[in-house]
Structure formats: structure tokens, C-alpha cells
Amino acid sequence: MTAAIAVEGLNKSFGGRRVVRDFSIEVGEGRITGFLGPNGSGKTTTLRMLCGLLTPDSGHGTALGYDILTESDEIKRRTGYMTQRFSLYEDLTVEENLQFAARIHELDRRAERVEAALEQLGLAERRRQLAGTLSGGWKQRLALAVATLHEPSLLLLDEPTAGVDPQARRDFWDEIHALAAKGLTVLVSTHYMDEAERCHDIAYIAYGKLLARGTAEEVIGAARLSTWRGEGPGIDRLSHDLLKDPAVEMAAPFGLALHVSGSDAAALDRALAPxxxxxxRWTPTEPTLEDVFIHLMSGVEDNFR
Known part of the structure; x- marks a missing residue:
């Protein structure tokens, strides 16, 4: 597998606070890698260092074959970046935003490229609609169209589906997988566990540190969590009492059932005995990504403290 990104020992501080700590990662070409972690964990800062928008305080590596320290301009030319907030011109139409992006990138065949983007993302019928009047899902499509208009080799998506309805999220991910199938490498930060499971692999970052790396199945397996599902009248009300026991790392109601996890199987069994x-009724079950992330969070300290 050819590496689209290979970096080692990246560090970044702001105002004396270390936001990214000794971060290393390798991402293969055509892979969709999900970046997960709590707010303030360094995901956005890491993404910006990988595409040349931020210079690390220390560390080294390459993106798309270019040095992230000395050839960041080349990386930026070949990267599409979709920010957390809608950042296009709301007083321009859908088509005008795409035309403007085509001129900024000095693209050839501009009219042809814009028309193709409108068709591919289902925006053709809304070409004359002002961007500011679009719903969240349609703004997302337009932002993706602009980010990929110049046919980048690397696409960075920073929490791209926040506030978007489930159907729009599913449509968005279908587009991302179609782009990856053509060889585009995608890095996406998300808080949604179902989106993480749609990535080819994931990286879990907490307060500047990389805590887990691999496919969703590999990350879950490496955590070695013991997990039980409880059912019965009123069982969802037991979570508060169970969490008093240090063996119980998570106790969360799922509808009328209760999901309980811990890393020490014997201690968890004793906690559930009463x-x-x-x-x-209790039955063993497979842990989820959410279980694993709560487990990982229990072992790290917020770097704001």
C-alpha cells in the first residue's frame, strides 16, 4: 500500500499549551481515515498540519509525496479542505460559488468542470439559488463540490455532517466512498460513531495524543473490554448506582436496556452480581466503539487542566 501521508513526531503548541503531542500516522492512498476524539483534542490542528495550513513546532513527514515543512504550497494545491462551518459566499448562487472557486484555482475548462460538479452532487436544479438560502444538507453538498472541483488527491473534512439530517449524511458518505474508489485519500473528523464505522480505518485522538489506530474492529478488539446487556423492567435506572463501582467504566441506557462495560471482566462480574x-436478565455482548472511546478517555487527562 502506497502511503499518501506519513508523518512522525508532530507537535504543536498555542500559548504555552501543547495541543498535539508526538503525533505519528501513516495513511494509504485511497483510504478513508476517520479522526475521532473529544472537543479540544487536537483533531483540527492535526488536519491543518497535514495539509500545510499549519507548521508543526517539531516533527517531520510527507503528504502526497511532498515534505510538510518545506513543500506545503505543493500539498495545498493538491488538497481539498471542507471546514466545520459553511465558509462559502452566501450572497452568491450555487453556480457562482463554483465558478469563483474555478477561477481561484485557475482551472482550465471551467464551465465544463462546474457543470460536471453540479450534476455529480445533484445541484443542477439549484444552480441559481443563493447559497445562504440552502438547507444544511444542500450547503454540505455545495461545500463538497467546491472542495473537490480542482480534482485534489487529498480531501480533509472537518466534522462535515454536524447538524445534517440522517438521509443527507448517508448521501454524503455515499459520495465520499465513490471519490475514494477513484483513488482520493480522505481524512475526516467526526463525533458520530456510525460515521466512524463507515471509514476504512480510524485514529482516536484525545488531548493531543494518538490513543488507538486501526479498523473499527481492530480498535474494539484491542481494548479487550467486557460488556453486558441488561434487560428488565426499570433496569435503565440502575446506571447511576452501577457507576459508583470503579469496575464499571460505562453504564448507558439503550432504550429499555442497559449497556455496561469494564476492562476487568472479573471485577465487572462482581459489580453486576447484586x-x-x-x-x-444479563447477556454478554460485543462492545461498541462508544464503549471503547469512553474506556480510552478514562486514562487521559484534559490538557486544559
Whole structure:
């Protein structure tokens, strides 16, 4: 597998606070890699260092074969970047935003490229609509069209589906997988566990540190969590009492059921022993990504403290 990104030991501080700590990662060409982690964990800063928008305080590496320290301009020319907030011109139409982007990138065949982008993202019928009047899902499509108009080799998506309805999110991810199938490398930060599972692999960052790396299945397996599902009348109300026991790292209601996890299987079994009686029923189950991330969070300290 050819590496589209290969960096080692990246560090970045702001105002004396270290936001990214000794970050290293390798991402293969045509892969969709999800960046997960709590707010303030350094995901956006890391993405910006990888595409040349920020210079690391230390560390080295390449993106698309170019040095991230000395050839950042070349990386930026070949990268599409979709920010957290809609950052296009709201007083321009959909088509005018695309035309403007085509001129900024000094593209050839501008009219042809704009028309192709309108068709591919289903925007053709809205070409004359002001961008500011679009719903969240349509703004997302327009932002993706602009980010990929110059046919980049690397696409960075910073929480691209926040506030978007489930159908629009699914349509968006279908487009991302179609682009990756053509060889585009995608890095996407997200808080949605179902989106993380749609990535080819994931990287979990907490307060500047890389804590887990691999496919969703590999990350879940490496955590070695013991997980139980409890059912029965009123069992969802037990979470508060269970969390008093240090063996219980997570106790979360799922509808009328209760999902309980811990890293020490024997200690967790002892914690559940008082509740193994009618009308409650307990069955072992597979941990989820959410279980793993809560487990990982328990072992790190917020770097704001």
C-alpha cells in the first residue's frame, strides 16, 4: 500500500499549551481515515498540519509525496479542505460559488468542470439559488463540490455532517466512498460513531495524543473490554448506582436496556452480581466503539487542566 501521508513526531503548541503531542500516522492512498476524539483534542490542528495550513513546532513527514515543512504550497494545491462551518459566499448562487472557486484555482475548462460538479452532487436544479438560502444538507453538498472541483488527491473534512439530517449524511458518505474508489485519500473528523464505522480505518485522538489506530474492529478488539446487556423492567435506572463501582467504566441506557462495560471482566462480574436477579436478565455482548472511546478517555487527562 502506497502511503499518501506519513508523518512522525508532530507537535504543536498555542500559548504555552501543547495541543498535539508526538503525533505519528501513516495513511494509504485511497483510504478513508476517520479522526475521532473529544472537543479540544487536537483533531483540527492535526488536519491543518497535514495539509500545510499549519507548521508543526517539531516533527517531520510527507503528504502526497511532498515534505510538510518545506513543500506545503505543493500539498495545498493538491488538497481539498471542507471546514466545520459553511465558509462559502452566501450572497452568491450555487453556480457562482463554483465558478469563483474555478477561477481561484485557475482551472482550465471551467464551465465544463462546474457543470460536471453540479450534476455529480445533484445541484443542477439549484444552480441559481443563493447559497445562504440552502438547507444544511444542500450547503454540505455545495461545500463538497467546491472542495473537490480542482480534482485534489487529498480531501480533509472537518466534522462535515454536524447538524445534517440522517438521509443527507448517508448521501454524503455515499459520495465520499465513490471519490475514494477513484483513488482520493480522505481524512475526516467526526463525533458520530456510525460515521466512524463507515471509514476504512480510524485514529482516536484525545488531548493531543494518538490513543488507538486501526479498523473499527481492530480498535474494539484491542481494548479487550467486557460488556453486558441488561434487560428488565426499570433496569435503565440502575446506571447511576452501577457507576459508583470503579469496575464499571460505562453504564448507558439503550432504550429499555442497559449497556455496561469494564476492562476487568472479573471485577465487572462482581459489580453486576447484586443485580443478577429477577426481573433483570444479563447477556454478554460485543462492545461498541462508544464503549471503547469512553474506556480510552478514562486514562487521559484534559490538557486544559
Amino acid at each position: 443485580y443478577r436477579r429477577p426481573p433483570f
